[in-house]
Amino acid sequence: MTTTVITNIGQLVTNDPEADDLLGIVVDAALVIERSTVAWVGRAADAPAADAQIDAGGRAVVPGFVDSHSHLVFAGDRSAEFAARMAGESYAAGGIRTTVAATRAATDEQLTSHVARLVDEMRRQGTTTVEIKSGYGLTVHDEARSLAVARQFTEETTYLGAHVVPEGATPEEYVALVTGPMLDACAPHARWVDAFCETGAFDADQSRAVLEAGTAAGLRGRLHANQLGPGPGVRLACELGLTAVDHCTYLAEEDIAALAESGTIATLLPGVEFSTRQPYPDGRRLVEAGVRVALATDCNPGSCFTSSIPLCVALAVREMGMTPAEALHAVTAGGAAALAREDVGILVPGGRADLLLLDAPSYVHLAYRPGVPLVAATWVGGRPV
Amino acid sequence: MTTTVITNIGQLVTNDPEADDLLGIVVDAALVIERSTVAWVGRAADAPAADAQIDAGGRAVVPGFVDSHSHLVFAGDRSAEFAARMAGESYAAGGIRTTVAATRAATDEQLTSHVARLVDEMRRQGTTTVEIKSGYGLTVHDEARSLAVARQFTEETTYLGAHVVPEGATPEEYVALVTGPMLDACAPHARWVDAFCETGAFDADQSRAVLEAGTAAGLRGRLHANQLGPGPGVRLACELGLTAVDHCTYLAEEDIAALAESGTIATLLPGVEFSTRQPYPDGRRLVEAGVRVALATDCNPGSCFTSSIPLCVALAVREMGMTPAEALHAVTAGGAAALAREDVGILVPGGRADLLLLDAPSYVHLAYRPGVPLVAATWVGGRPV
Numbered sequence: 131m132t133t134t135v136i137t138n139i140g141q142l143v144t145n146d147p148e149a150d151d152l153l154g155i156v157v158d159a160a161l162v163i164e165r166s167t168v169a170w171v172g173r174a175a176d177a178p179a180a181d182a183q184i185d186a187g188g189r190a191v192v193p194g195f196v197d198s199h200s201h202l203v204f205a206g207d208r209s210a211e212f213a214a215r216m217a218g219e220s221y222a223a224g225g226i227r228t229t230v231a232a233t234r235a236a237t238d239e240q241l242t243s244h245v246a247r248l249v250d251e252m253r254r255q256g257t258t259t260v261e262i263k264s265g266y267g268l269t270v271h272d273e274a275r276s277l278a279v280a281r282q283f284t285e286e287t288t289y290l291g292a293h294v295v296p297e298g299a300t301p302e303e304y305v306a307l308v309t310g311p312m313l314d315a316c317a318p319h320a321r322w323v324d325a326f327c328e329t330g331a332f333d334a335d336q337s338r339a340v341l342e343a344g345t346a347a348g349l350r351g352r353l354h355a356n357q358l359g360p361g362p363g364v365r366l367a368c369e370l371g372l373t374a375v376d377h378c379t380y381l382a383e384e385d386i387a388a389l390a391e392s393g394t395i396a397t398l399l400p401g402v403e404f405s406t407r408q409p410y411p412d413g414r415r416l417v418e419a420g421v422r423v424a425l426a427t428d429c430n431p432g433s434c435f436t437s438s439i440p441l442c443v444a445l446a447v448r449e450m451g452m453t454p455a456e457a458l459h460a461v462t463a464g465g466a467a468a469l470a471r472e473d474v475g476i477l478v479p480g481g482r483a484d485l486l487l488l489d490a491p492s493y494v495h496l497a498y499r500p501g502v503p504l505v506a507a508t509w510v511g512g513r514p515v
Numbered sequence: 516m517t518t519t520v521i522t523n524i525g526q527l528v529t530n531d532p533e534a535d536d537l538l539g540i541v542v543d544a545a546l547v548i549e550r551s552t553v554a555w556v557g558r559a560a561d562a563p564a565a566d567a568q569i570d571a572g573g574r575a576v577v578p579g580f581v582d583s584h585s586h587l588v589f590a591g592d593r594s595a596e597f598a599a600r601m602a603g604e605s606y607a608a609g610g611i612r613t614t615v616a617a618t619r620a621a622t623d624e625q626l627t628s629h630v631a632r633l634v635d636e637m638r639r640q641g642t643t644t645v646e647i648k649s650g651y652g653l654t655v656h657d658e659a660r661s662l663a664v665a666r667q668f669t670e671e672t673t674y675l676g677a678h679v680v681p682e683g684a685t686p687e688e689y690v691a692l693v694t695g696p697m698l699d700a701c702a703p704h705a706r707w708v709d710a711f712c713e714t715g716a717f718d719a720d721q722s723r724a725v726l727e728a729g730t731a732a733g734l735r736g737r738l739h740a741n742q743l744g745p746g747p748g749v750r751l752a753c754e755l756g757l758t759a760v761d762h763c764t765y766l767a768e769e770d771i772a773a774l775a776e777s778g779t780i781a782t783l784l785p786g787v788e789f790s791t792r793q794p795y796p797d798g799r800r801l802v803e804a805g806v807r808v809a810l811a812t813d814c815n816p817g818s819c820f821t822s823s824i825p826l827c828v829a830l831a832v833r834e835m836g837m838t839p840a841e842a843l844h845a846v847t848a849g850g851a852a853a854l855a856r857e858d859v860g861i862l863v864p865g866g867r868a869d870l871l872l873l874d875a876p877s878y879v880h881l882a883y884r885p886g887v888p889l890v891a892a893t894w895v896g897g898r899p900v
Contacts, residue, residue, distance in 0.1 A: 207876060207877075209876075209877055209879040209880055209883045210879070212879065212882070212883040213838065213839055213879055213882075213883075216832050216833070216838070216839070216882070217838065251887060251888075254888065255886075255887075255888070401885070401886075404829075404833055404885060405833075405883075405885065407833065435880075435883050435884045435887075436884055436885050436886050436887055437884075437886075437887055438885070438886030438887050440886060441885055441886025444789075444886075447601050448601070448789055448790075448792065453598065453601070453602065454598055454601070489636075491592060491594075492592075492594055494594040494595075494597065494598055495594055495820075497597070497598075497601070498594045498597040498598075498790070498820050499820045499821055499822075500786070500789060500790065500821050500823070500826055500886075501640075501786075501821045501822075501823030501825060501826025501829075501885075501886055502636060502640070502820075502821055502822055502823050503636075503639065503640070503888050
């Protein structure tokens with residue numbers, strides 16, 4: 131059996147929940163990989179022998195990033211809409227329909243090749259687990275094939291038929307489709323069910339119907355909520371005990387109290403606020419209220435076309451009052467919690483060996499060096515990629 | 516003689532000053548490289564034959580980025596200071612002295628290897644011309660060796676002995692050194708002379724003395740000014756007819772008028788404001804006043820440790836009201852103007868063949884896709900790197 135020891139790690143972030151510090155940092159560390167898992171972590175001086183040895187050169191090693199929110203299955207380009215928005219036009223959920231038309235017109239091969247390109251791009255930036263949603267098909271056929279495409283790249287697929295009401299349907303008709311024949315076609319390809327609970331998309335009752343039907347079909351629930359303004363979505367997510375509720379840009383005191391009480395993860399998506407010039411969610415306030423926070427990209431062609439988790443870390447620190455440690459935790463252990471995964475986002479014995487060697491002595495450089503590609507090497511399931 | 520044609524370029528940015536649009540865009544374009552220069556640009560259908568052909572696959576080609584402001588010759592790490600600043604401490608020029616101590620203690624080999632790493636990192640992000648300053652030595656020996664190190668990587672070296680007054684010297688004593696023996700030792704290694712005109716660094720009279728001595732020794736002048744508050748630096752730069760004045764964060768109406776009148780380039784460094792949480796300079800106001808604008812990184816260990824020109828583009832669009840076209844122009848033709856270079860920042864026949872193939876159909880993606888590494892291929896002096 132082959133084992134590999136990575137030694138001379140200047141700073142190892144384990145996210146060990148039993149450590150005294152948030153990140154479970156070990157300095158002058160080593161980590162042993164055995165097959166697809168982490169077999170040992172500790173001080174380099176104490177490391178067991180292994181078949182192969184890699185010298186980290188004093189650099190930092192962190193868990194692979196877990197991006198718990200993306201919309202990679204789409205076709206078409208909306209850079210002109212972006213440029214217009216930067217020149218003063220505001221973002222509206224209806225722009226989603228532009229992408230729907232292009233996605234329906236694309237072949238399976240085109241969609242697959244596009245997702246492959248984006249997943250590879252994410253991988254190069256350190257993302258080792260990615261959630262991918264449907265939501266640009268909005269027909270039974272196009273939602274199901276979007277999920278089938280996504281499933282080729284990840285187990286973390288999310289059925290988002292309830293992204294927006296397509297042209298030609300009433301909300302009532304469409305919710306009936308989403309909770310009926312579309313759900314039947316999509317559930318075999320999905321782990322999660324999601325809805326966009328927002329003015330211009332679905333209201334609380336419609337969102338509740340979608341989530342309840344999805345969970346009855348064996349899917350786990352998550353929700354888009356409180357992105358463009360205050361609303362009932364966050365409280366609905368907490369009431370239903372969903373794993374995560376995403377965006378959380380506009381929160382009332384009672385929303386924050388509900389999040390802290392329920393344990394539902396608040397997934398913040400600062401790339402959206404960067405790309406739509408909206409105010410950022412108040413990460414500091416959530417952390418101090420005891421809310422569990424994740425950070426993710428929301429990579430999509432409309433409101434945020436970044437695939438960069440390091441950018442999300444830098445924005446969380448610059449704009450949202452989070453410390454570099456809190457931000458790193460939110461893109462690793464936080465993302466894992468938002469996907470109800472215990473095997474990733476953490477580097478402890480028995481965990482999956484998804485890890486990054488940074489071209490930096492400390493994880494702080496992810497915020498200190500914004501925009502700079504700092505991932506020097508990546509292992510996924512114990513294999514260098 | 517070998518020629519190469521890059522064909523099937525979906526969008527070619529030439530920055531041709533004779534074009535009707537700011538970026539001199541040619542669609543469905545081709546570009547011919549002959550030795551180190553651009554030999555031909557135009558519509559792909561009209562391209563001449565060449566010895567080798569590269570298919571751009573419909574993607575965009577832009578001039579290589581010109582980063583006209585960096586401080587790469589240093590040693591030591593200030594990530595802890597960064598984290599403290601993000602937790603609420605404010606940036607002060609005095610932090611420079613921390614880096615001075617580490618830089619003096621480093622060997623020439625250590626400094627050279629560190630600069631090489633950063634220049635390579637910049638290259639991977641599309642920077643094909645970089646200016647590098649001294650300024651962390653502050654002794655005759657350490658300033659001269661800093662410039663000798665920098666000169667191994669670029670012709671665009673800047674003598675910044677007047678970065679801050681070192682401990683143990685009075686300002687008067689130190690300015691005498693900077694304008695006397697230190698200048699004599701540094702001028703052979705430098706093209707430019709610079710000073711940090713700011714409260715806590717050098718006042719207008721001291722800055723003037725440094726610039727006048729430097730230009731008398733055959734160097735060209737540039738200046739750091741109006742970064743941390745209003746001040747006389749921008750007007751001094753315009754009065755002296757300097758090529759560029761850098762930062763320009765705090766400007767009065769008369770500063771803007773002086774810039775528009777003099778033709779001195781205003782070099783904006785938004786990575787600094789990102790990393791110090793200061794307000795951004797008003798790029799839109801400068802553009803509309805007819806000021807010529809460049810954007811650069813200011814890559815340095817204290818106030819801004821990004822090496823990413825694409826991040827500067829994204830910030831200029833998100834935070835400074837510049838259009839994607841204005842921002843791209845400012846990191847190419849603008850940077851070239853700030854270095855008084857006519858051979859780079861432009862892709863027209865006779866210009867240097869420094870160019871980037873983007874993994875995107877349009878340059879707009881540099882702002883539309885913040886944080887994402889989009890440089891698919893780079894040519895420097897006609898050679899793929």
